[in-house]
Amino acid sequence: MSQQVRVRFAPSPTGYLHVGGARTALFNWLYARKTGGKFILRIEDTDVERSTQESVDGLLRDMKWLGLTWDEGPEVGGPHGPYYQSQRLHIYQEYARRLVANGAAYPCFCSEEELEAKRQKAEEEHRSVHYDGTCRRLSKEEVDRRVAAGEPHVIRVKVPEKDYVLEDLVRGRVEWKAETLGDFIILRSSGMPVYNFCVVVDDADMQISHVVRAEEHLTNTHRQLILYEALGIKPPVFGHASLILGEDKSKLSKRHGATAVGQYAIDGFLREALINFLALLGWNEGNDREIYSVEELIECFALERISKSPGVFDHNKLIWMNGQHLRALPVEKLVPLVEPFLKNALPDDRRLDNPEILRKLVELIQIKMNVLTDAGPVAESVLRASPPENEEAAAMIATDKSKALFAALAEEFAKCEWVRDGYNAAIKAAGKTAEAKGKDLFMPIRVKITGSCHGPELVGILDVLGRDEVINRLKS
RNA sequence: GCCCCCUUCGUCUAGGGGCCCAGGACACAGCCCUUUCAAGGCUGCGACGAGGGUUCGAAUCCCUCAGGGGGCGCCA
Numbered sequence: 001m002s003q004q005v006r007v008r009f010a011p012s013p014t015g016y017l018h019v020g021g022a023r024t025a026l027f028n029w030l031y032a033r034k035t036g037g038k039f040i041l042r043i044e045d046t047d048v049e050r051s052t053q054e055s056v057d058g059l060l061r062d063m064k065w066l067g068l069t070w071d072e073g074p075e076v077g078g079p080h081g082p083y084y085q086s087q088r089l090h091i092y093q094e095y096a097r098r099l100v101a102n103g104a105a106y107p108c109f110c111s112e113e114e115l116e117a118k119r120q121k122a123e124e125e126h127r128s129v130h131y132d133g134t135c136r137r138l139s140k141e142e143v144d145r146r147v148a149a150g151e152p153h154v155i156r157v158k159v160p161e162k163d164y165v166l167e168d169l170v171r172g173r174v175e176w177k178a179e180t181l182g183d184f185i186i187l188r189s190s191g192m193p194v195y196n197f198c199v200v201v202d203d204a205d206m207q208i209s210h211v212v213r214a215e216e217h218l219t220n221t222h223r224q225l226i227l228y229e230a231l232g233i234k235p236p237v238f239g240h241a242s243l244i245l246g247e248d249k250s251k252l253s254k255r256h257g258a259t260a261v262g263q264y265a266i267d268g269f270l271r272e273a274l275i276n277f278l279a280l281l282g283w284n285e286g287n288d289r290e291i292y293s294v295e296e297l298i299e300c301f302a303l304e305r306i307s308k309s310p311g312v313f314d315h316n317k318l319i320w321m322n323g324q325h326l327r328a329l330p331v332e333k334l335v336p337l338v339e340p341f342l343k344n345a346l347p348d349d350r351r352l353d354n355p356e357i358l359r360k361l362v363e364l365i366q367i368k369m370n371v372l373t374d375a376g377p378v379a380e381s382v383l384r385a386s387p388p389e390n391e392e393a394a395a396m397i398a399t400d401k402s403k404a405l406f407a408a409l410a411e412e413f414a415k416c417e418w419v420r421d422g423y424n425a426a427i428k429a430a431g432k433t434a435e436a437k438g439k440d441l442f443m444p445i446r447v448k449i450t451g452s453c454h455g456p457e458l459v460g461i462l463d464v465l466g467r468d469e470v471i472n473r474l475k476s
Numbered sequence: 477g478c479c480c481c482c483u484u485c486g487u488c489u490a491g492g493g494g495c496c497c498a499g500g501a502c503a504c505a506g507c508c509c510u511u512u513c514a515a516g517g518c519u520g521c522g523a524c525g526a527g528g529g530u531u532c533g534a535a536u537c538c539c540u541c542a543g544g545g546g547g548c549g550c551c552a
Contacts, residue, residue, distance in 0.1 A: 010552090011552090012551085012552045044552065046551095046552080047551055047552065049551090112550070129477085129478075130478090130548075171480095171482095174480070174481080176479075177479085180478075180479050180480090184549095185549085188550040190550075192550080194550070194551085194552095195551070215481065215482085215547095216545095216546055216547070217546095218481065218546075218547075219479070219480055219546075219547045219548075220547080222479090222480085240481085242481080242482070243482095243545070245544095245545080247487090249544065250544095250545075277488095280488070280501095281488070282488095284488090284489065284490075286490075286491090287490070288499075288501075289500090290501055307489085308482065308483095309481095309482050309483065310481095310482070310546095311489085312487055312488075313487095313488095314488060314502065316487080316502060317487075317502040317503080318502095320501085320502055321501095323515085327515075367514065367516095368513080368514055368515080438511060439511050439512080440511090441511070442512075443512065445511085447512095452512085452513090453512060453513080454512040454514080455512070455513065456514085457511095457512095458512085
């Protein structure tokens with residue numbers, strides 16, 4: 001029973017869901033889905049100053065957009081709730097009380113000013129900066145007296161003088177020597193617990209089996225191991241993936257540009273593509289494969305193959321990958337995805353309300369898109385009659401030969417059957433009349449109809465525009 | 477300053493003693509295909525951080541150095 005895989009994603013709602021967090025969530029989710037385990041979402045909102053409801057809402061929205069559904073957490077509940085840390089304060093306080101009672105933790109009355117002074121002194125003397133244990137040596141009588149007097153205090157754990165070893169799933173053996181850490185705070189003077197303490201209490205309470213997170217937490221694990229020991233609880237298995245970096249090789253953050261998952265949705269990326277990309281940034285199957293569906297990722301995923309070295313977020317490659325997924329999509333699935341982008345770009349064009357035209361249009365431009373936002377400009381170039389885009393184009397349609405061609409073609413189009421074979425034959429016939437063929441035949445027609453020297457397949461354009469519109473444009 | 481992690485083409489990566497004078501992908505360049513632009517195909521460009529070991533043999537194992545990153549908070 002206790003063998004079941006239980007993993008979690010535990011964001012703090014102090015901003016939007018960024019791609020780094022999404023990748024951590026993804027690794028956990030994939031592992032849960034792969035093993036038939038549970039994926040738990042926990043909101044770490046103990047920092048009341050910075051946590052907001054808007055962030056929570058955005059987080060949930062983006063997780064859903066990605067399809068990273070959770071088995072326990074906000075909105076769905078579960079047997080280990082509540083899943084907001086702010087609603088679990090009594091639990092942390094109870095655990096802290098227990099630690100103080102058995103002597104593993106103690107109240108500390110040092111003021112923030114005193115501590116700051118000590119920190120500075122330590123830095124000047126080139127010692128590592130950690131708490132010197134002043135209040136650890138207070139007598140029980142004094143402690144009781146000062147607590148009773150209502151003197152403000154925090155709770156600190158007694159850090160044992162021993163080395164700690166972590167067998168990390170991705171990094172292997174990691175060791176910390178005794179004395180690299182001072183007695184650290186688990187309960188603030190306000191009574192609010194601190195991150196490292198909440199995590200341990202919650203992961204234990206929620207029976208988390210594997211903690212998979214980013215490397216920035218690696219050194220936190222030292223503290224957490226100490227807390228597990230103090231609590232007498234067996235720690236979960238840990239795995240620390242490396243960081244996602246910006247182009248300048250520092251930890252990816254806002255200043256590197258778009259890092260919000262929600263922004264990628266707005267920018268026309270597919271959730272499958274973002275997931276594929278994120279999965280492959282710091283994980284691979286051990287071969288050359290690049291394109292995976294979500295189902296295939298679940299099938300292939302293994303924690304052991306998460307890589308140790310950090311990776312730069314290559315926006316360019318994401319765009320390419322999005323194009324791969326987008327082109328692999330059957331038109332029926334693509335149409336509803338592109339539709340809002342088309343209507344946004346061409347709000348007044350009622351042809352987009354016609355399902356048949358819409359379908360043909362999407363079919364036509366699918367190959368030209370990498371992201372959904374590409375649809376607007378391409379569609380516009382087809383749907384909207386435009387004058388020649390430049391002098392070269394203008395010259396091409398201004399010749400007598402071209403004019404003769406357009407006249408002949410208008411006539412042919414008027415009487416041909418309006419299907420691909422029909423207007424293909426019409427073009428050929430008009431070409432014969434005007435003595436033009438190949439590039440000299442097609443290019444003037446393209447320019448006359450769209451105003452541009454390039455764009456989607458010509459017959460497809462005719463198909464989308466329809467007979468009347470095409471003849472109109474030829475005669476204009 | 478202290479602690480921890482990392483180091484293969486510009487970028488993502490395969491590789492884990494001989495299969496590697498290092499393979500794939502993005503980007504870039506050229507060619508092919510094609511009525512255009514894309515898409516697709518082919519070719520090219522391009523890397524084992526440095527120095528010491530170990531070994532018949534090292535990108536792969538060991539040590540040192542260097543570089544990069546992360547953490548060191550009554551933030552998470």
